[in-house]
Amino acid sequence: MYVEEVCIDGFKSYAQRTVVPAFDPLFNAITGLNGSGKSNILDAICFVLGITNLSQVRAASLQELVYKQGQAGVTKASVSIVFNNDDRSRSPVGYEHCDRITVTRQIVIGGRNKYLINGQTAQPTRVQNLFHSVQLNVNNPHFLIMQGRITKVLNMKPPEILSMLEEAAGTRMYESKKEAALKTLDKKQTKVDEIDKLLEEEILPTIDKLRKERGEYMKWAAGNDALERLRRFCVAHEFVSLNDELRGRALTTKKLRDESDALDARAADRDVETNALLQEQRALETEQSTNDQNGETARLAEEVSAMTKSLVKERAALEHKTSAVDAERATAARLREQQSQHEQEAAKEEERLKALEASHVLVTDAEKAAVAAFEKAELTLRGVQSGTGAGGDGNKSLQTQLAESRSSVAELEAKGKNASMRKKHCEKELVSLKKKLEATEKKGSKLAEALRCAEASFEAAKKAHEAHPGFAAASDLSTLESEAETAECVLRDAQEKVDVLNGQLAGLDFKFADPEAKFDRRRVKGVVAKLMRVSDPATATALEVVAGGKLFQVVVDTEVTG
Structure with a gap:
Protein backbone atom coordinates (compact mmCIF):
# COMPACT_ATOMS: atom_id res chain seq x y z
CA MET A 1 0.00 0.00 0.00
CA TYR A 2 1.43 3.40 -0.99
CA VAL A 3 0.24 7.01 -1.41
CA GLU A 4 -1.30 7.60 -4.80
CA GLU A 5 -2.99 11.00 -4.42
CA VAL A 6 -3.27 13.82 -1.87
CA CYS A 7 -6.21 16.30 -1.86
CA ILE A 8 -5.81 19.41 0.32
CA ASP A 9 -8.59 21.93 0.96
CA GLY A 10 -8.27 24.86 3.41
CA ALA A 29 11.13 13.38 -1.58
CA ILE A 30 9.38 16.70 -2.29
CA THR A 31 11.25 19.46 -4.08
CA GLY A 32 10.33 23.04 -4.92
CA LEU A 33 11.03 26.70 -4.34
CA ASN A 34 11.01 28.27 -0.93
CA GLY A 35 7.48 29.01 0.28
CA SER A 36 5.89 26.86 -2.37
CA GLY A 37 4.29 24.60 0.30
CA LYS A 38 6.55 21.54 0.39
CA SER A 39 6.46 21.19 4.19
CA ASN A 40 2.69 21.72 4.24
CA ILE A 41 2.22 18.63 2.03
CA LEU A 42 4.23 16.55 4.54
CA ASP A 43 2.27 18.15 7.39
CA ALA A 44 -0.99 17.24 5.61
CA ILE A 45 0.12 13.61 5.29
CA CYS A 46 1.06 13.52 9.00
CA PHE A 47 -2.27 15.21 9.82
CA VAL A 48 -4.20 12.40 8.10
CA LEU A 49 -2.03 9.73 9.72
CA GLY A 50 -3.28 11.09 13.11
CA ILE A 51 -0.33 12.95 14.59
CA GLN A 71 -10.15 34.67 9.28
CA ALA A 72 -10.21 34.62 5.46
CA GLY A 73 -13.66 33.06 5.19
CA VAL A 74 -12.34 29.51 5.16
CA THR A 75 -13.59 27.75 8.33
CA LYS A 76 -12.84 24.15 7.45
CA ALA A 77 -9.64 22.23 6.71
CA SER A 78 -9.85 18.88 4.94
CA VAL A 79 -7.09 16.51 3.78
CA SER A 80 -7.75 13.26 1.88
CA ILE A 81 -5.14 10.66 0.95
CA VAL A 82 -5.82 7.95 -1.59
CA PHE A 83 -3.78 4.77 -0.98
CA ASN A 84 -3.14 2.18 -3.68
CA ASN A 85 -4.10 -1.26 -2.32
CA ASP A 86 -3.29 -3.49 -5.29
CA ASP A 87 -0.77 -5.54 -3.29
CA ARG A 88 -3.13 -7.71 -1.23
CA SER A 89 -0.27 -9.27 0.74
CA ARG A 90 0.53 -5.92 2.32
CA SER A 91 -3.07 -4.73 2.61
CA PRO A 92 -4.46 -3.46 5.94
CA VAL A 93 -6.43 -5.97 7.96
CA GLY A 94 -10.08 -5.96 6.89
CA THR A 102 -9.38 6.93 0.86
CA VAL A 103 -8.72 8.34 4.32
CA THR A 104 -10.03 11.86 5.07
CA ARG A 105 -9.60 14.05 8.12
CA GLN A 106 -11.60 17.24 8.66
CA ILE A 107 -11.48 19.98 11.26
CA VAL A 108 -13.96 22.86 11.61
CA ILE A 109 -13.44 26.11 13.47
CA GLY A 110 -15.39 25.79 16.68
CA GLY A 111 -16.54 22.35 15.55
CA ARG A 112 -15.36 18.83 15.93
CA ASN A 113 -12.60 16.73 14.40
CA LYS A 114 -13.70 13.72 12.34
CA TYR A 115 -12.29 10.93 10.16
CA LEU A 116 -13.75 9.29 7.08
CA ILE A 117 -12.68 5.99 5.47
CA ASN A 118 -13.96 5.56 1.93
CA GLY A 119 -16.54 8.29 2.57
CA GLN A 120 -17.88 6.77 5.82
CA THR A 121 -17.37 8.36 9.23
CA ALA A 122 -14.93 6.38 11.39
CA GLN A 123 -13.62 6.54 14.94
CA PRO A 124 -9.99 7.67 15.49
CA THR A 125 -9.11 4.28 16.95
CA ARG A 126 -10.30 2.56 13.76
CA VAL A 127 -8.05 4.82 11.66
CA GLN A 128 -5.09 4.16 13.98
CA ASN A 129 -5.68 0.38 13.75
CA LEU A 130 -5.76 0.67 9.94
CA PHE A 131 -2.32 2.36 9.82
CA HIS A 132 -0.87 0.25 12.65
CA SER A 133 -1.70 -2.93 10.73
CA VAL A 134 0.74 -1.77 7.97
CA GLN A 135 3.45 -0.57 10.44
CA LEU A 136 2.53 3.13 10.19
CA ASN A 137 2.48 4.96 13.52
CA VAL A 138 3.05 8.67 13.07
CA ASN A 139 3.34 9.13 16.84
CA ASN A 140 6.46 6.95 17.12
CA PRO A 141 9.46 8.98 18.40
CA HIS A 142 11.51 8.30 15.26
CA PHE A 143 8.74 8.27 12.65
CA LEU A 144 9.46 11.90 11.72
CA ILE A 145 13.06 13.06 11.90
CA MET A 146 13.29 16.83 11.58
CA GLN A 147 16.26 18.93 10.55
CA GLY A 148 19.11 18.88 13.05
CA ARG A 149 18.28 15.42 14.42
CA ILE A 150 20.18 13.33 11.86
CA THR A 151 23.43 13.62 13.79
CA LYS A 152 21.59 12.65 16.95
CA VAL A 153 20.25 9.55 15.24
CA LEU A 154 23.72 8.60 14.04
CA ASN A 155 25.06 8.83 17.59
CA MET A 156 22.32 6.61 19.08
CA LYS A 157 23.22 3.90 21.55
CA PRO A 158 22.29 0.25 20.92
CA PRO A 159 19.08 0.34 23.03
CA GLU A 160 17.87 3.42 21.18
CA ILE A 161 18.74 1.85 17.78
CA LEU A 162 16.81 -1.28 18.87
CA SER A 163 13.82 0.89 19.75
CA MET A 164 13.98 2.59 16.34
CA LEU A 165 14.18 -0.79 14.58
CA GLU A 166 11.13 -1.99 16.57
CA GLU A 167 9.27 1.09 15.39
CA ALA A 168 10.29 0.51 11.78
CA ALA A 169 9.35 -3.19 11.97
CA GLY A 170 6.00 -2.42 13.57
CA THR A 171 6.54 -4.53 16.68
CA ARG A 172 6.53 -1.45 18.86
CA MET A 173 2.86 -1.11 18.06
CA TYR A 174 2.14 -4.39 19.80
CA GLU A 175 4.20 -3.37 22.83
CA SER A 176 2.20 -0.16 23.08
CA LYS A 177 -1.03 -2.08 22.79
CA LYS A 178 0.21 -4.52 25.39
CA GLU A 179 1.06 -1.69 27.81
CA ALA A 180 -2.29 -0.03 27.16
CA ILE A 195 -17.23 -5.99 42.62
CA ASP A 196 -15.89 -9.22 44.17
CA LYS A 197 -15.77 -7.56 47.57
CA LEU A 198 -19.30 -6.28 47.10
CA LEU A 199 -20.43 -9.74 46.02
CA GLU A 200 -18.70 -11.46 48.93
CA GLU A 201 -19.68 -9.02 51.68
CA GLU A 202 -23.15 -7.88 50.64
CA ILE A 203 -24.73 -9.57 47.64
CA LEU A 204 -23.87 -13.23 48.33
CA PRO A 205 -24.87 -13.09 52.04
CA THR A 206 -28.07 -11.32 51.02
CA ILE A 207 -28.71 -13.95 48.35
CA ASP A 208 -28.07 -16.76 50.87
CA LYS A 209 -30.36 -15.08 53.35
CA LEU A 210 -33.05 -14.57 50.72
CA ARG A 211 -32.61 -18.16 49.51
CA LYS A 212 -32.99 -19.40 53.08
CA GLU A 213 -36.02 -17.20 53.64
CA ARG A 214 -37.48 -18.42 50.36
CA LEU A 230 -56.48 -31.20 56.44
CA ARG A 231 -58.63 -28.72 58.33
CA ARG A 232 -61.19 -28.87 55.55
CA PHE A 233 -61.09 -32.67 55.61
CA CYS A 234 -61.52 -32.63 59.40
CA VAL A 235 -64.45 -30.19 59.19
CA ALA A 236 -66.02 -32.27 56.43
CA HIS A 237 -65.51 -35.48 58.43
CA GLU A 238 -66.93 -33.92 61.57
CA PHE A 239 -69.87 -32.58 59.57
CA VAL A 240 -70.56 -36.01 58.10
CA SER A 241 -70.25 -37.62 61.55
CA LEU A 242 -72.57 -35.09 63.13
CA ASN A 243 -74.96 -35.46 60.21
CA ASP A 244 -75.00 -39.22 60.75
CA GLU A 245 -75.49 -38.67 64.46
CA LEU A 246 -78.29 -36.22 63.68
CA ARG A 247 -79.97 -38.84 61.50
CA GLY A 248 -79.61 -41.35 64.34
CA ARG A 249 -81.11 -38.84 66.77
CA ALA A 250 -83.93 -38.22 64.31
CA LEU A 251 -84.60 -41.95 64.14
CA THR A 252 -84.50 -42.15 67.95
CA THR A 253 -86.86 -39.18 68.18
CA LYS A 254 -89.19 -40.82 65.73
CA LYS A 255 -89.08 -44.03 67.71
CA LEU A 256 -89.77 -42.14 70.94
CA ARG A 257 -92.60 -40.29 69.26
CA ASP A 258 -94.06 -43.61 68.13
CA GLU A 259 -93.75 -44.94 71.66
CA SER A 260 -95.38 -41.77 72.95
CA GLN A 279 -119.71 -46.50 85.95
CA GLU A 280 -119.40 -49.88 87.59
CA GLN A 281 -118.42 -48.15 90.87
CA ARG A 282 -121.49 -45.90 90.64
CA ALA A 283 -123.61 -48.95 90.02
CA LEU A 284 -122.07 -50.66 93.03
CA GLU A 285 -122.53 -47.56 95.18
CA THR A 286 -126.16 -47.41 94.09
CA GLU A 287 -126.51 -51.04 94.89
CA GLN A 288 -124.67 -50.53 98.16
CA SER A 289 -126.94 -47.65 99.13
CA THR A 290 -129.93 -49.86 98.55
CA ASN A 291 -128.42 -52.92 100.20
CA ASP A 292 -126.33 -51.44 103.04
CA GLN A 293 -125.49 -54.13 105.60
CA ASN A 294 -124.48 -52.97 109.09
CA GLY A 295 -122.29 -49.98 107.85
CA GLU A 296 -119.68 -52.14 106.10
CA THR A 297 -118.91 -49.39 103.58
CA ALA A 298 -118.27 -46.78 106.27
CA ARG A 299 -115.94 -49.15 108.03
CA LEU A 300 -113.96 -49.76 104.85
CA ALA A 301 -113.79 -46.02 104.19
CA GLU A 302 -112.41 -45.43 107.67
CA GLU A 303 -109.80 -48.14 107.14
CA VAL A 304 -108.76 -46.54 103.83
CA SER A 305 -108.46 -43.13 105.53
CA ALA A 306 -106.39 -44.57 108.37
CA MET A 307 -104.09 -46.37 105.96
CA THR A 308 -103.69 -43.16 103.95
CA LYS A 309 -102.71 -41.22 107.09
CA SER A 310 -100.29 -43.98 108.10
CA LEU A 311 -98.73 -43.88 104.61
CA VAL A 312 -98.26 -40.10 104.87
CA LYS A 313 -96.59 -40.48 108.29
CA GLU A 314 -94.33 -43.23 107.00
CA ARG A 315 -93.28 -41.10 104.02
CA ALA A 316 -92.53 -38.13 106.30
CA ALA A 317 -90.49 -40.40 108.59
CA LEU A 318 -88.65 -41.78 105.56
CA GLU A 319 -87.75 -38.28 104.33
CA HIS A 320 -86.65 -37.27 107.84
CA LYS A 321 -84.44 -40.34 108.22
CA THR A 322 -83.01 -39.83 104.73
CA SER A 323 -82.00 -36.25 105.61
CA ALA A 324 -80.62 -37.51 108.95
CA VAL A 325 -78.55 -40.13 107.10
CA ASP A 326 -77.17 -37.43 104.77
CA ALA A 327 -76.32 -35.21 107.75
CA GLU A 328 -74.62 -38.10 109.55
CA ARG A 329 -72.62 -38.88 106.40
CA ALA A 330 -71.43 -35.28 106.17
CA THR A 331 -70.57 -35.25 109.88
CA ALA A 332 -68.66 -38.54 109.58
CA ALA A 333 -66.70 -37.23 106.58
CA ARG A 334 -65.85 -34.02 108.45
CA LEU A 335 -64.78 -35.96 111.54
CA ARG A 336 -62.60 -38.28 109.45
CA GLU A 337 -60.92 -35.27 107.88
CA GLN A 338 -60.33 -33.68 111.33
CA GLN A 339 -59.01 -36.99 112.69
CA SER A 340 -56.53 -37.30 109.79
CA GLN A 341 -55.38 -33.70 110.38
CA HIS A 342 -54.87 -34.32 114.10
CA GLU A 343 -53.03 -37.55 113.40
CA GLN A 344 -50.70 -35.67 111.06
CA GLU A 345 -50.14 -32.96 113.70
CA ALA A 346 -49.48 -35.63 116.37
CA ALA A 347 -46.94 -37.33 114.10
CA LYS A 348 -45.19 -34.01 113.50
CA GLU A 349 -45.13 -33.27 117.25
CA GLU A 350 -43.72 -36.76 117.98
CA GLU A 351 -40.95 -36.20 115.44
CA ARG A 352 -40.16 -32.82 116.96
CA LEU A 353 -40.19 -34.41 120.47
CA LYS A 354 -37.74 -37.06 119.34
CA ALA A 355 -35.46 -34.38 117.88
CA LEU A 356 -35.61 -32.41 121.15
CA GLU A 357 -34.87 -35.53 123.19
CA ALA A 358 -31.84 -36.24 120.99
CA SER A 359 -30.74 -32.61 121.42
CA HIS A 360 -31.30 -32.96 125.18
CA VAL A 361 -29.06 -36.06 125.25
CA LEU A 362 -26.37 -34.18 123.34
CA VAL A 363 -26.62 -31.22 125.71
CA THR A 364 -26.44 -33.57 128.74
CA ASP A 365 -23.34 -35.25 127.32
CA ALA A 366 -21.75 -31.88 126.66
CA GLU A 367 -22.58 -30.79 130.21
CA LYS A 368 -21.02 -33.96 131.62
CA ALA A 369 -17.92 -33.43 129.49
CA ALA A 370 -17.73 -29.81 130.64
CA VAL A 371 -18.05 -30.86 134.31
CA ALA A 372 -15.31 -33.48 133.88
CA ALA A 373 -13.07 -30.95 132.19
CA PHE A 374 -13.86 -28.46 134.95
CA GLU A 375 -12.93 -30.98 137.64
CA LYS A 376 -9.75 -31.84 135.78
CA ALA A 377 -8.89 -28.15 135.51
CA GLU A 378 -9.50 -27.69 139.25
CA LEU A 379 -7.17 -30.60 140.00
CA THR A 380 -4.58 -29.06 137.73
CA LEU A 381 -5.07 -25.69 139.43
CA ARG A 382 -4.61 -27.23 142.86
CA GLY A 383 -1.45 -28.95 141.69
CA VAL A 384 -0.13 -25.72 140.31
CA GLN A 385 -1.00 -23.82 143.47
CA SER A 386 0.74 -26.47 145.57
CA GLY A 387 3.83 -26.18 143.34
CA THR A 388 3.89 -29.78 142.25
CA GLY A 389 2.81 -28.94 138.69
CA ALA A 390 0.65 -32.06 138.59
CA GLY A 391 -1.42 -32.39 135.50
CA GLY A 392 0.68 -29.78 133.64
CA ASP A 393 3.59 -29.79 131.25
CA GLY A 394 6.77 -30.34 133.14
CA ASN A 395 8.73 -28.22 130.74
CA LYS A 396 6.55 -25.10 131.41
CA SER A 397 6.86 -22.76 134.33
CA LEU A 398 4.24 -22.71 137.03
CA GLN A 399 3.07 -19.22 136.07
CA THR A 400 2.50 -20.33 132.48
CA GLN A 401 0.66 -23.45 133.56
CA LEU A 402 -1.42 -21.35 135.98
CA ALA A 403 -2.43 -18.90 133.24
CA GLU A 404 -3.32 -21.71 130.86
CA SER A 405 -5.32 -23.49 133.56
CA ARG A 406 -7.25 -20.31 134.42
CA SER A 407 -8.07 -19.69 130.78
CA SER A 408 -9.16 -23.32 130.43
CA VAL A 409 -11.29 -23.00 133.55
CA ALA A 410 -12.92 -19.80 132.26
CA GLU A 411 -13.62 -21.39 128.89
CA LEU A 412 -15.05 -24.53 130.50
CA GLU A 413 -17.20 -22.46 132.85
CA ALA A 414 -18.59 -20.53 129.84
CA LYS A 415 -19.29 -23.79 128.02
CA GLY A 416 -20.95 -25.21 131.12
CA LYS A 417 -23.19 -22.15 131.50
CA ASN A 418 -24.10 -22.29 127.83
CA ALA A 419 -24.90 -26.00 128.09
CA SER A 420 -27.01 -25.41 131.23
CA MET A 421 -28.98 -22.67 129.50
CA ARG A 422 -29.57 -24.89 126.47
CA LYS A 423 -30.62 -27.75 128.79
CA LYS A 424 -33.14 -25.54 130.58
CA HIS A 425 -34.52 -24.25 127.29
CA CYS A 426 -34.86 -27.80 125.92
CA GLU A 427 -36.54 -28.99 129.12
CA LYS A 428 -39.08 -26.14 128.97
CA GLU A 429 -39.81 -26.82 125.30
CA LEU A 430 -40.06 -30.58 126.04
CA VAL A 431 -42.61 -29.93 128.78
CA SER A 432 -44.70 -27.67 126.52
CA LEU A 433 -44.55 -30.23 123.68
CA LYS A 434 -45.63 -33.03 126.03
CA LYS A 435 -48.59 -30.92 127.10
CA LYS A 436 -49.51 -30.24 123.45
CA LEU A 437 -49.15 -33.94 122.68
CA GLU A 438 -51.44 -34.89 125.58
CA ALA A 439 -54.00 -32.30 124.49
CA THR A 440 -53.82 -33.53 120.92
CA GLU A 441 -54.24 -37.16 122.04
CA LYS A 442 -57.25 -36.20 124.15
CA LYS A 443 -58.77 -34.28 121.27
CA GLY A 444 -58.04 -37.20 118.92
CA SER A 445 -59.71 -39.67 121.32
CA LYS A 446 -62.75 -37.39 121.54
CA LEU A 447 -62.90 -37.13 117.76
CA ALA A 448 -62.51 -40.91 117.40
CA GLU A 449 -65.35 -41.42 119.92
CA ALA A 450 -67.51 -38.91 118.01
CA LEU A 451 -66.65 -40.66 114.78
CA ARG A 452 -67.67 -44.05 116.23
CA CYS A 453 -70.92 -42.56 117.44
CA ALA A 454 -71.58 -40.96 114.04
CA GLU A 455 -70.81 -44.23 112.26
CA ALA A 456 -73.13 -46.11 114.60
CA SER A 457 -75.88 -43.53 113.99
CA PHE A 458 -75.24 -43.76 110.26
CA GLU A 459 -75.52 -47.56 110.30
CA ALA A 460 -78.72 -47.43 112.32
CA ALA A 461 -80.23 -44.81 110.01
CA LYS A 462 -79.11 -46.81 106.98
CA LYS A 463 -80.75 -49.99 108.31
CA ALA A 464 -83.94 -48.10 109.13
CA HIS A 465 -83.88 -46.50 105.69
CA GLU A 466 -83.46 -49.85 103.97
CA ALA A 467 -86.13 -51.44 106.13
CA HIS A 468 -88.63 -48.70 105.25
CA PRO A 469 -91.30 -49.76 102.68
CA GLY A 470 -90.55 -46.69 100.51
CA PHE A 471 -86.85 -47.59 99.98
CA ALA A 472 -87.54 -49.34 96.69
CA ALA A 473 -89.43 -46.29 95.43
CA ALA A 474 -86.53 -44.06 96.53
CA SER A 475 -84.05 -46.27 94.66
CA ASP A 476 -86.23 -46.02 91.55
CA LEU A 477 -86.27 -42.25 92.01
CA SER A 478 -82.44 -42.13 92.21
CA THR A 479 -82.26 -44.25 89.05
CA LEU A 480 -84.59 -41.86 87.26
CA GLU A 481 -82.57 -38.89 88.52
CA SER A 482 -79.32 -40.46 87.24
CA GLU A 483 -80.95 -41.10 83.85
CA ALA A 484 -82.15 -37.49 83.76
CA GLU A 485 -78.59 -36.26 84.55
CA THR A 486 -77.20 -38.50 81.78
CA ALA A 487 -79.72 -37.10 79.33
CA GLU A 488 -78.79 -33.53 80.36
CA CYS A 489 -75.06 -34.33 79.80
CA VAL A 490 -75.84 -35.72 76.33
CA LEU A 491 -77.89 -32.58 75.58
CA ARG A 492 -75.03 -30.29 76.73
CA ASP A 493 -72.50 -32.19 74.57
CA ALA A 494 -74.78 -31.90 71.54
CA GLN A 495 -75.25 -28.17 72.19
CA GLU A 496 -71.45 -27.69 72.44
CA LYS A 497 -70.97 -29.48 69.11
CA VAL A 498 -73.64 -27.29 67.55
CA ASP A 499 -71.88 -24.17 68.90
CA VAL A 500 -68.52 -25.39 67.49
CA LEU A 501 -70.11 -26.01 64.08
CA ASN A 502 -71.71 -22.57 64.17
CA GLY A 503 -68.30 -21.02 64.92
CA GLN A 504 -66.60 -22.94 62.10
CA LEU A 505 -69.37 -22.06 59.62
CA ALA A 506 -69.59 -18.42 60.72
CA GLY A 507 -68.65 -17.38 57.17
CA ARG A 521 -81.87 -6.31 50.37
CA ARG A 522 -83.32 -8.90 47.98
CA ARG A 523 -80.66 -7.80 45.46
CA VAL A 524 -78.06 -9.56 47.63
CA LYS A 525 -78.68 -13.31 47.33
CA GLY A 526 -76.15 -14.49 49.98
CA VAL A 527 -73.01 -16.62 49.98
CA VAL A 528 -72.48 -19.41 47.44
CA ALA A 529 -72.54 -22.18 50.08
CA LYS A 530 -76.11 -21.31 51.15
CA LEU A 531 -77.36 -21.13 47.58
CA MET A 532 -76.18 -24.64 46.65
CA ARG A 533 -77.95 -27.92 47.33
CA VAL A 534 -76.00 -31.18 46.92
CA SER A 535 -78.09 -33.99 45.49
CA ASP A 536 -75.71 -36.70 46.69
CA PRO A 537 -74.39 -36.03 50.25
CA ALA A 538 -71.45 -38.39 49.65
CA THR A 539 -69.93 -35.83 47.22
CA ALA A 540 -70.22 -32.87 49.64
CA THR A 541 -66.67 -33.26 50.98
CA ALA A 542 -65.12 -33.38 47.50
CA LEU A 543 -67.09 -30.30 46.42
CA GLU A 544 -65.99 -28.38 49.53
CA VAL A 545 -62.30 -29.23 48.99
CA VAL A 546 -62.45 -28.22 45.32
CA ALA A 547 -64.40 -24.99 45.88
CA GLY A 548 -62.30 -23.86 48.88
CA GLY A 549 -62.79 -20.22 49.82
CA LYS A 550 -65.07 -19.50 46.86
CA LEU A 551 -67.94 -21.03 48.86
CA PHE A 552 -67.94 -17.85 51.00
CA GLN A 553 -68.14 -15.41 48.07
CA VAL A 554 -71.28 -13.25 47.89
CA VAL A 555 -73.78 -13.50 45.02
CA VAL A 556 -75.67 -10.35 43.89
CA ASP A 557 -78.22 -9.76 41.16
CA THR A 558 -76.04 -7.50 38.91
CA GLU A 559 -72.47 -6.25 38.69
CA VAL A 560 -73.62 -2.78 39.86
CA THR A 561 -74.87 -4.03 43.23
CA GLY A 562 -72.28 -3.74 45.96
Missing part, protein backbone atom coordinates in the same frame (compact mmCIF):
# COMPACT_ATOMS: atom_id res chain seq x y z
CA PHE A 11 -5.23 23.35 5.13
CA LYS A 12 -2.51 25.85 6.11
CA SER A 13 -1.44 27.73 2.95
CA TYR A 14 -3.79 25.84 0.63
CA ALA A 15 -6.92 28.02 0.64
CA GLN A 16 -8.32 26.40 -2.50
CA ARG A 17 -8.80 22.73 -3.14
CA THR A 18 -5.48 21.36 -4.37
CA VAL A 19 -4.95 17.84 -5.70
CA VAL A 20 -1.47 16.32 -5.92
CA PRO A 21 -1.97 13.23 -8.14
CA ALA A 22 0.11 10.41 -9.54
CA PHE A 23 2.54 9.74 -6.70
CA ASP A 24 5.26 7.31 -7.66
CA PRO A 25 5.27 4.01 -5.77
CA LEU A 26 8.86 4.81 -4.72
CA PHE A 27 8.09 8.44 -3.78
CA ASN A 28 10.51 9.60 -1.07
CA THR A 52 -0.90 14.13 18.14
CA ASN A 53 2.29 16.18 18.70
CA LEU A 54 1.27 19.33 16.78
CA SER A 55 4.69 20.93 17.34
CA GLN A 56 6.08 18.62 14.67
CA VAL A 57 3.66 20.19 12.15
CA ARG A 58 4.55 23.69 13.40
CA ALA A 59 1.19 24.40 15.10
CA ALA A 60 0.03 24.97 18.64
CA SER A 61 -3.57 23.86 18.13
CA LEU A 62 -5.79 22.33 15.49
CA GLN A 63 -7.34 25.74 14.81
CA GLU A 64 -3.98 26.97 13.43
CA LEU A 65 -4.11 24.24 10.75
CA VAL A 66 -7.07 26.00 9.06
CA TYR A 67 -6.15 28.58 6.39
CA LYS A 68 -5.38 31.81 8.26
CA GLN A 69 -7.15 30.30 11.29
CA GLY A 70 -10.54 30.90 9.66
CA TYR A 95 -9.51 -4.01 3.66
CA GLU A 96 -8.23 -6.74 1.35
CA HIS A 97 -11.25 -6.31 -0.92
CA CYS A 98 -10.57 -2.60 -1.62
CA ASP A 99 -8.37 -1.54 -4.57
CA ARG A 100 -8.22 2.04 -3.29
CA ILE A 101 -8.48 3.28 0.30
CA ALA A 181 -4.05 -3.35 27.66
CA LEU A 182 -2.13 -3.93 30.92
CA LYS A 183 -3.09 -0.48 32.17
CA THR A 184 -6.69 -1.16 31.23
CA LEU A 185 -6.51 -4.53 32.99
CA ASP A 186 -5.11 -2.85 36.11
CA LYS A 187 -7.96 -0.35 36.10
CA LYS A 188 -10.51 -3.07 35.45
CA GLN A 189 -8.94 -5.33 38.10
CA THR A 190 -9.53 -2.66 40.73
CA LYS A 191 -13.16 -2.50 39.67
CA VAL A 192 -13.33 -6.30 39.60
CA ASP A 193 -11.89 -6.44 43.13
CA GLU A 194 -14.50 -3.94 44.29
CA GLY A 215 -36.99 -22.03 51.46
CA GLU A 216 -38.59 -21.31 54.81
CA TYR A 217 -41.44 -19.47 53.12
CA MET A 218 -41.97 -22.37 50.72
CA LYS A 219 -42.03 -24.79 53.66
CA TRP A 220 -44.45 -22.52 55.50
CA ALA A 221 -46.66 -22.14 52.42
CA ALA A 222 -46.66 -25.91 51.83
CA GLY A 223 -47.41 -26.57 55.50
CA ASN A 224 -50.12 -23.92 55.51
CA ASP A 225 -51.74 -25.42 52.40
CA ALA A 226 -51.53 -28.90 53.90
CA LEU A 227 -52.95 -27.60 57.19
CA GLU A 228 -55.79 -25.87 55.39
CA ARG A 229 -56.54 -28.97 53.34
CA ASP A 261 -98.24 -42.22 70.50
CA ALA A 262 -98.56 -45.85 71.65
CA LEU A 263 -98.59 -44.70 75.29
CA ASP A 264 -101.19 -42.06 74.41
CA ALA A 265 -103.30 -44.80 72.81
CA ARG A 266 -102.85 -46.96 75.90
CA ALA A 267 -103.76 -43.99 78.07
CA ALA A 268 -106.90 -43.51 76.01
CA ASP A 269 -107.71 -47.17 76.52
CA ARG A 270 -107.07 -46.76 80.23
CA ASP A 271 -109.40 -43.75 80.25
CA VAL A 272 -112.07 -45.86 78.65
CA GLU A 273 -111.47 -48.60 81.20
CA THR A 274 -111.51 -46.01 83.99
CA ASN A 275 -114.83 -44.66 82.79
CA ALA A 276 -116.17 -48.19 82.69
CA LEU A 277 -114.90 -48.82 86.22
CA LEU A 278 -116.41 -45.55 87.40
CA LEU A 508 -72.07 -18.62 55.98
CA ASP A 509 -73.81 -16.08 58.21
CA PHE A 510 -73.39 -13.09 55.87
CA LYS A 511 -74.38 -9.77 57.41
CA PHE A 512 -74.08 -6.35 55.80
CA ALA A 513 -75.19 -2.78 56.25
CA ASP A 514 -77.36 -1.04 53.66
CA PRO A 515 -75.08 0.98 51.33
CA GLU A 516 -77.87 3.50 50.73
CA ALA A 517 -81.26 4.45 52.05
CA LYS A 518 -84.20 2.27 50.99
CA PHE A 519 -81.84 -0.39 49.67
CA ASP A 520 -83.59 -3.53 48.41
